[in-house]
Amino acid sequence: MAEAIKAIALEEANNIKTLVTDGLRSGTYSYPFLGILYFGSHHSLWGPLRKLLAPIGTLSLVVTSGMFFFTYVPQVAILAFISGPFAPFAAIPLILSESSTIIKLLARVFMLEESLIDTFDGTMIARGHSALVAKGRVVKSSSASSSSSSASDPMAKLGKLVKKPLGKLSMTYLVRSLIYFPLNFIPVVGTFMYLATQGRRLGPVAHARYFQLKGWDAKRREEWVKAHRAEYTSFGAAAFLLEMIPFASIAFSYSNTVGAALWASNIENNAVEYHEE
Structure with a gap:
């Protein structure tokens, strides 16, 4: 039994190593x-985040403070068996x-989806893909904008959603994330x-x-x-990794969404190359 578990763990480690190498x-x-750079330099994209800053900030503070207050000492005690003197840092x-996982789950379920x-x-409209976006929502024409400034604002062109918003994250997301937490008990390599x-x-979820x-x-995806x-x-x-940063995790959810859109834009612009791979 022990040998079988060891073999499975080794196979998984090798698979991850291959994925990481190819991914790099x-x-x-x-x-x-x-996405951070693009989001930071395109103020028109800030609107959706601005509307939720106060509730998201409060949620992040409450969850992170509560986790440290109630779980820091117990987790240090557990990690002491594996990480030794490094347990307080690990x-x-x-x-x-x-x-971060709890904050993202709660925020996505109750606040962030749309x-x-x-x-x-x-972001896709700003990158010139209005026709693609129009397959999922109403896209207002530039002539419908009341001013030249709003005409150049991609967010001002967003109309009513035609396709329903994607399904909200469920408890399955949290449970699966918690299952993988023990990997952090393995010093350095585990992280x-x-x-x-x-x-x-989570990579495919971004698209x-x-x-x-x-x-x-589903089959095509x-x-x-x-x-x-x-x-x-x-x-x-x-x-x-970016979304692990406390208090900024939700902000990075937005910049990561922008990054995912930039990648999708490049896929569209290089469709032949991608489909030949």
Whole structure:
């Protein structure tokens, strides 16, 4: 039994190593950081986040403070058996990750779904993909804008959603995330495995709206993700790392959404190249 578990763990580690290596070569890990730059320099995209700053800030403060107050000492005690004297330090990123997961789940369930869709669609319009966005919502023409400034604002062109918003994250998301937390108990290597595992799961989620706009069914989406698994793992790991940062995790959810849209835009602009891969 022990040998079987060891073999499975080794196989999983090798698979993750391959995904990480191929993902680094793809360069898609850069899109979350490009999203930060693009989001920061395009003030018109800030609207959806501005509306939710107060409730999101309060939620982040309450959850993170509560997690440190109630779980820091118990987790240090557990980590002491594995990390020894480094346990007090190892517990910090673990709790931040746990807090981030809880904050994101609660925020996405109760606050963010349509807001992030607006951000993704607005970025796609800004990048010249109004026709694609029009497959999922009403896109107002420039002539319908009341002023020249609003005519150049991609967010002002967003009309009513035609396709229903994507399904909200469920408790399944939280449970699956918690299952992978023990990887952090393994010094250094465990953290990298945790990021890669989360990236592999969450990377494709970043393009859920893109797949919806493309009109792809489940089979088509699965085929696409399978063919580009390393790229999505690379993107997902970088995005997840940013969203682990307390108090800023939700802001990075927006910039990561922008990064996902920039990647989708490049896929559209290089459609032939991507489909030949």
